[in-house]
Amino acid sequence: MSALQPVAITIGDPAGIGPELSLKVASTDSLMTDTPIVLIGSADLLRRVAAHLKIDVDIRTITHPREAQRRPGVAWVIDVPLDAQSVVPGELSRQCGQATVDAIRLSTELALAGEVCAVCSAPANKEAFHLAGHIFEGQTEIFAHLTQTTSFHTIMIGGPLRVSLISAHCSLLEAVARVKQPRIERIMGELHRSLREEFGFANPRIGVAGLNPHAGENGVLGSEEIEHIRPALENCRRQGMNVSDPLAADSLFWAAEKGAYDAVLAMYHDQGTIPLKRFGYVTYAVGLPIIRTTAGHGTAFDIAWQGVANAELLSRAAKQAESLALTKAQGPVN
Template sequence: MTLPAIAVTMGDAAGVGPEVVVRALAEPELRGLARPVVIGDAARLARAAEICGVDVRIKPVAEPAEASGDPGVIDVLDVGGIPPGLPFGERSEIAGEGAYRYVARAAELALAGQVQAICTAPLNKAALHAAGHRYPGHTELLAELCGVPEVSMMLSTGQVRVIHVTTHIGLVDAIERIDPGLVERTVRRGHRTMVDAGIAAPRIAVCGINPHAGENGLFGRGEEESKIDPALEICRADGIDAQGPLPADTVFFRAGRGDFDLVVAMYHDQGHGPVKILGLEAGVNITVGLPVIRTSVDHGTAFDIAGTGRAEAGSMIEALRQASALAGKP
């Protein structure tokens, strides 16, 4: 019982979440790292195991302390609520409500200290909204559930780590929202996360907003000078190695070859695009700034293949591995 307990949310029941969860938790390598307990629907998980041909036993538990982590067993805190005949691959208000309830229960358990981390399977934003929960995604939902006014999204792969100043808002709105205070807080959150991960002096690259990081005022309206430079001056004065603003069209190549430990992206696609090109199974999403550890797959519900048994579990396995490593730190 010394291994950390991890709440694994099942995600949208109509998507690939149940399949990637059962595939990942059937992997023997994860059993020595943590005691996972799925927050979801036991019957749906059993159906997913059948679809995937995974030989596991679904065992309902009343609380995380009952999770054994035994080989061949998936411990489930059964929230229920999913009808047996709910179709895969179709947006469903019922599935959206279920996905919300799994995350809410996981946050409650984490804040109470009953689990040491949360690892989330994908939810569908449209289904979440149809159920009346108007959040852009997991990141913002967990921030509210945990009472935190501001968090950051970090994507982590074997080659590149990226933290975002803004995420789920339009490009025009993102540029307007970026200011020196937000940039400074994001850099600091990223720096602290890298130090906690064992990198004593992280090298941080900060992207510009405009092509060529503005080319000394040639492009844009001085956003680099007014929104980014002041923040970096403060961070450097505190000993943080934050370089930039740098052109985003070359900085990810440089990070990939090892020049930087972390890239700070100004908006969603600036950071997500380079990570996604490495493969949807390569990335893990980490929410930085919560009072609890949270990792996630870096892919969506994949309605086009949900229920077929074709979903790959690589990203979920890596998300669980990273959650276990972070939860094991003092």
């Protein structure tokens, strides 16, 4: 058993697959973390989902995370009020969006107070929390707002790969515009620090993808590598970071899979996510004052409450959160 405080799992959008996945991860021995899990969400909603899907689980409401135990077959829940009977599976709604944000807020408070060691988020629907008046790109941005964090990004973890992005959810034109030296240095610094403090690498090796085909071929296929990427990497090396030159992405990821690098810095969304998709991936929000992970999939309204959603990826996200919290608690490696 772990000596850590419990891991909190927010159950995501009540109308999506999050509640059923959360119940399975919280109560199935093979899916659980070594640390107790506490679910943050509507207990009535979870009971309704369990009954509907005939999930054999004892749902117990608690008031403090320390009451949770690691006990297969039991889900420990800190209740977030919701009119559970009015929730329609697979249907977008303002009340589900508000319940999602309420759970995020409570989990953040618990994490900042040290009452949970980490937070893992089941999938939420951004349209739903927009309907509730919370205009954010995603859950990570809500956590950042609640913790007053302005500098952050996500590391995606799948198979042997750990990947950070210079840009994520924006147009390709905007992604190119974001490939600038200050941004590259900031994200590289966050990535390097996290690899040391949360992943336990003493001298992390970071491979860097070029923006252009063949990393620009010395300016023949584009100048971004010369004007922005290389100067940023030179500054990072002066600060003691072990980073590569800009490399052709089509060979870089193969090398990373074979163990040449501990992480990869990619320049835009599809460049970094396509190599991860075949593994499935979880994400970790770097830069927040709390440990927070999530599964790399959505609410899947089309299969919500049907009992067919696979809980393995949310389980991986919860176990990753626990692992990161444990490594961070042990302190940076020398």
